[in-house]
Amino acid sequence: MSAISITGLHKAFGAARAVDGVDLSVAEGEICALLGPSGCGKTTMLRLLAGFEAPDAGTIAVGDRVVAGDGVVVPPEKRGIGMVFQDYALFPHLSVAENVGFGLERGGRSARVDELLDLVGLAGLGDRHPHALSGGQQQRVALARAIASTPSLVLLDEPFSGLDAALRASVRGEVRTILQRAGVTALFVTHDQEEALSLADTVAVMHAGRVEQVGTPEEVYGRPATRWVATFLGEADVLPGDVVDGHVDFELGRLPIDPGFRGAADVLVRPEAVALSLGSGGSGRRVEGRVVQREYFGHDQLVHVELPSGRRIRSRSLSHPVWHEGDRVHVTIDGPVNVFAGEGSP
């Protein structure tokens, strides 16, 4: 059974269609990322789920209970959904323990609070007030508060955006562990693709009020359903090609891909699928290019190569060998590429 099933969801603010026909379901116990650029309607989706906004059309079911749609709008306090707000929204006049215990029944509250503080690694800090905590600690309090009454679903709005980059990576892992141990379904919103891909079991990519693709991180990255998803998630260069007889022909060779159409095509190539080498070797068509720029990142490098046609393509590889501007290199495809019906030459 799905933990969340959303069908045909619409929500407009005046002329702005913030959510414009979304279908989405999230399986129980799963961590799902709602990923999209700023303004695509992610926060609105969460607020619709939590019950702070009422949909214009469509239904939302949590478990097997319809919470919005068919003329029903269940108020937030009756939905049993935990929420972690972007800026945490901790109650400044209450202690950490009181914050965590806010949604609990009086009886047995303190035992549960201790258990939760233990779970999020804040045992002993229950008497502090939120302003006396670091950003990462505040976030864990918010998380503990949201899962305190064992909701079936937890929503997290940009949970890591308030933390600095160094902290983010470590907190991400902790949050995943906490959510898994608590055994809840989680839906979190982010515009950071790395965050979505590394943390989630499923990623739903949103664009302009719609969900463009839902899948595992590997699926949405490796087999993007639309050209927009392909370019939003990670880097990609577009080369014109031609689909004939179950093959695609383009400047870097012929690949056995059958996209299900014939004729003009756009081939999206990710930098890590482009290999560079010196001299001869390898089979198939050999294409020679010239290095025009190199960006060095320490653990890897991004090399810009000009192809004979004058088009440029990027190649990502480990730091060796070191390429220099002006080097002549052989360019081969060494990894998956994606082919979409052509929009004409770029």
Add this chain to the structure above:
Amino acid sequence: MVRRGAPPALLAAAGLVAAGAVLPVAYLAWVVLGDLPQWWDTVWSARAFELLLRSVGLAVAVTAATVAISLPISWLTVRTDLPGRGVWSVLCALPLVIPSYIGAYLLVSALGPRGELQGVLEGPLGIDRLPSLYGFWGAWLALTLFCFPYVLLPLQAVLRRMDPSLEEAARGMGRSGWAAYRSVVLPQLLPAVGAGALLVSLYVLSDFGAVSIMRFDSFTRVIYVQYQSSFDRVGAASLATLLVLVTLVILWLEGRSRRGGALHRSAPGSARPPRPVALGVWRWPALGFCALVVGLALALPIGMLALWTTRSISGDVAWASVLGAAGNSLLAAGLAAGVAVVCAVPVALLAARHRGRAPRTIEWGAYLGHALPGIVVALALVFFATRAVPALYQTLLMLVVALVILFLPQAIGAIRTAALQIDPRLEEAARSLGRSPTRAFASVTAPLLRGGAAAGGALVFLTAVKELPATLILSPIGFDTLAIEVWRTTSVGFYERGAVPSLLLLAVSAVPMAILVLRERSFT
């Protein structure tokens, strides 16, 4: 973080408050305009025209004088090396806490006919007649002396924040100090001058105490006299509507002038403390000017009060009635503060969190009473009660309602500031943790509003306790407050008997107010 649709319950509560604030005045207008020919007869008469000229004339003269005093003092205390400028600027803010009727009474008792000054001059010099203080110039002097801080304080605030580099640039381009002031500083001060002038002119139009004690027939005094001679209440009400019209015209003019656009510091964050201008020998006349103003507006009234108090205490003071009056003052002002805070919360929340026509209209309605003279609101309530709810007439509740209508905006302002600092997500967080809207409000928002509510309640209390005209008209028979006691004795020349109640009034209203003002100043 502004949500679009306001919750219906909040809208309803705030709407109710605004309707309550507007209702009596609307009723007054309806009654008066119901008999349009008579209204027209009253309003379109030589007498009404003369009243208009007197009141507007007084407002213009006082406003001009307060600006003329405040411009040099603000510059001297903020931008120059005037000796003791910190002390001068505190002393210059203090006259604000002297209620105009107490100030006027102390001035009259000092400078008026048969006053102390004449007593001093009579012996050695044989001067037995001073020019009479009563009338226009007496009212002008009293109101100028006790209102000029309304202009001075915003001017000082702007001067402190003003980017000195503009003035330096002007001087660098060869302008003299005065020319730089006129071309660069003065234009930036104009919005603050306008705001202060608006406050002063509204204050003068609504003032009842000073003009009555100075026996100057302005709108409020004539309305009161006519109301007292109770056969002509409709006449009094007609004049009151004319006064409301004048008030609205002033508000409208000010609103129009404000649309001129804002003046900003040239680069944000460039607020260096400016180097003070060296006054040189000019510091002697500057000190003399400050001393004259502070002497008249502060030292003279305080000295007179001390004098009358010692004389009064060495005689016999009717302590029972004075203390009874003090208790009544505390009761009425305390109730007003409590009710005002409760009424202000929904309006403040609405104003802080929601945009749109309905919230704006409600806020405007709740502020209406503040712009109206106390005597008009009191008269409106008398009409409303006697004709629509007779059970309300002559009750303490009526007085409390009037005070709330008059001073509600002070509570709204303070609570709104506190509400703006509360993230609306907090209430949503409480909802998602299982609390109903009311319980979420009670457990999260209400505790966080407490500080603002306390500040707002204190402000309402401090202004309500010294309010005169509405208290005079609406107090139930036998319910005397300190303000009434002061007015009753001093308006007929019993200066000694007014001293102790005045002192008590200053103690309960002025001392906390002075602390508030000084604390605020130390923040800026």
